[in-house]
Amino acid sequence: MDLPPSTPLIPVSSSNVANQKASARQEIIWLLKNAIPLVISYLLQNSLQSVSVISAGHLGASELAAASLASMFVTVTGLSMVMGTTLCLDTLCSQAYTSSHCDKKVVGLHVQRCLVFLTILFLPIMALWWFAHDIFLLLRQEQQVALLAGRFVQWMIPALPAFALFESLKKMLQAQGLFRAPTYVLFVGAPFNVVASYVLVWHTPLGFIGAPIAASLTYWLLVLLLVVYIVYVGGSEVWPTRKWHASSSMGGVLDFYAYGPILKLAIPGILLICSENWAYEIIALAAGWIDGDATTSQGAQSVLVTSVAMFYTIPFGVGISAANRVGNALGAQRPKQAALAAKTALVAACLVALVNASVIFFCRHQWAYLFTDDEQVVALVSKVIPIVAVFIFGDNVAGIADGVLNGQGRQHVGAWFNLAAYYLSSLPLGFFLCFSRGWGLQGIWFGLMISLLAVAVATVMVVLRSDWNLETINAKNRSSQETKDL
Structure with a gap:
C-alpha cells in the first residue's frame, strides 16, 4: 500500500554494518x-x-x-x-x-x-x-x-x-x-x-x-x-x-524568471524520450527498403519493436521508482542514502535486464507466434532475436540508470547519450551493415545493440562516479530558490 503522510519516505541512515545491510534490503524491497x-x-x-x-x-x-x-x-x-x-x-x-x-x-x-x-x-x-x-x-x-x-x-x-x-x-x-x-x-x-x-x-x-x-x-x-x-x-x-502572479518574495506561477529550472530539465527530458521514439520510426521506414521481401522485414521489425516495448515495462517502473527515491533522499540532504538507493537501483537493473534478455532469447523460436502465423516473419524474428536480447539487456540497464540521473536532475546526460547513440552510432552503423554489407534487419539491430551497450556502460559509470555531496547541495539550491512562505 502507499505510504501514509506520517511515514518518512527516507528512513534515518544507520552506521553499523548490520543496519547497513538491513537498509540495503529495505531499499530493494x-x-x-x-x-x-x-x-x-x-x-x-x-x-x-x-x-x-x-x-x-x-x-x-x-x-x-x-x-x-x-x-x-x-x-x-x-x-x-x-x-x-x-x-x-x-x-x-x-x-x-x-x-x-x-x-x-x-x-x-x-x-x-x-x-x-x-x-x-x-x-x-x-x-x-x-x-x-x-x-x-x-x-x-x-x-x-x-x-x-x-x-x-x-x-x-x-x-x-x-x-x-x-x-x-x-x-x-x-x-x-x-x-x-x-x-x-x-x-x-x-x-x-x-x-x-x-x-x-x-x-x-x-x-x-x-x-x-x-x-x-x-x-x-x-x-x-x-x-x-x-x-x-x-x-x-x-x-x-494562490500566488498566480509574480511577487518579490516568491516567484509565482506566472513569474517568467522562475521557469529556468523547468526549462533546464524539461528540454533534455524531451530529447531523452523523443530521440528514441524518432529513431524507431526511422528504422521502421528503413525496414521497408531492405532488398527481398520488404513485407517480411517490416512485419519482423514490428514484432521486434513491440517486444522491446513489452520488455521495457518493468525497467520503466523501476526507473521511475528509483528517480523518486533518489530525489527524496537528495531533498532530505542524505547523500549516503541517495547513493545506496542508486546502487540498489543498478543492481535491480542488472537482474531485471538479465531476466528479460534470457526470456526472449530462450523463447526465440516460438516468440513471433505470439504476434503472427507468417512462417517467414517467424523465421526472421528468431534469427534476429539473439542480437535483440543483448540490446534489451543494455536498454533496460540504461533506462533504470537514467531514472537515477533524473532523480539527481541530470536529464541532460541521458539525453546526450541517447542522441549520440541513435544518430551518431546506431543508425549510421546499422544502415551500413544492413544495406552496404547485406546483413538486412540483423545489421540494423546489431548497430542498435552495440550502441545501447555502450550507453548502458557509460550511464552506469556516470551514476557510480556521482559526487553525492555535490548533488545534495544542488538539490538544496533548487529548493532554496523558493520561499517557505507560500
Whole structure:
C-alpha cells in the first residue's frame, strides 16, 4: 500500500554494518514494491492507444492502416513530448517534498509551472495535428488512409491537455510516495475505454472517429478520477491555491524568471524520450527498403519493436521508482542514502535486464507466434532475436540508470547519450551493415545493440562516479530558490 503522510519516505541512515545491510534490503524491497503499481499503470495506459487502433482497425484494411499511422503520429509528435517534459517533475517534486528548505506546497507550484509550459508547447503541436491530413499526403500516404488518419488525429486534440494533466498530477503523487493512485484510476479508465470505443465505433453513426473520441473521453475521465483521489484521499496538501502572479518574495506561477529550472530539465527530458521514439520510426521506414521481401522485414521489425516495448515495462517502473527515491533522499540532504538507493537501483537493473534478455532469447523460436502465423516473419524474428536480447539487456540497464540521473536532475546526460547513440552510432552503423554489407534487419539491430551497450556502460559509470555531496547541495539550491512562505 502507499505510504501514509506520517511515514518518512527516507528512513534515518544507520552506521553499523548490520543496519547497513538491513537498509540495503529495505531499499530493494521498497524499490521493487513501488515499481509494481508503476508497471501496471504503464501497461494499462498503453492499452488506451492499442484499443483505439484495434477498434477502428476492425472496420477494414484502410481503417487499420489509418489508425496505426495516426496513433504513431500522435505518440511521436505529442504524447512523447509531454512525457519528456514531465520528467522535470521527477527531479523538482521529489526533491522539494523532502526538503527542509522549502514549503511542501512548492511541489504543487512546480506542477503548475510545468502545466503552463506545456500549454505554450501545445500551440504548435495542436496546429500540426489539425493539418495532419496534409502532412500525411506530403509523406505520400494513400489518399483514403491519409484522410482517415488526419480525422483521427484531429479528434485526438482534446486528449492532449488531458494527458498532460494526468501525467503531471501523477508525478506529483509519486513524489509523495503515492504510487498506487494512478493504478487505481486506470483500473477504472481502461475498461471504460474498451466499452466506449466498442460502443462508439460499432453502435453509433460515428464509426471510425468513435475510437479517438473514446480515447479523449477516457483521458478526461482519468483526470477527473485522479483529482477526486487527490482531493478526497490524499496528495492535496502540496497544492498551492494562490500566488498566480509574480511577487518579490516568491516567484509565482506566472513569474517568467522562475521557469529556468523547468526549462533546464524539461528540454533534455524531451530529447531523452523523443530521440528514441524518432529513431524507431526511422528504422521502421528503413525496414521497408531492405532488398527481398520488404513485407517480411517490416512485419519482423514490428514484432521486434513491440517486444522491446513489452520488455521495457518493468525497467520503466523501476526507473521511475528509483528517480523518486533518489530525489527524496537528495531533498532530505542524505547523500549516503541517495547513493545506496542508486546502487540498489543498478543492481535491480542488472537482474531485471538479465531476466528479460534470457526470456526472449530462450523463447526465440516460438516468440513471433505470439504476434503472427507468417512462417517467414517467424523465421526472421528468431534469427534476429539473439542480437535483440543483448540490446534489451543494455536498454533496460540504461533506462533504470537514467531514472537515477533524473532523480539527481541530470536529464541532460541521458539525453546526450541517447542522441549520440541513435544518430551518431546506431543508425549510421546499422544502415551500413544492413544495406552496404547485406546483413538486412540483423545489421540494423546489431548497430542498435552495440550502441545501447555502450550507453548502458557509460550511464552506469556516470551514476557510480556521482559526487553525492555535490548533488545534495544542488538539490538544496533548487529548493532554496523558493520561499517557505507560500
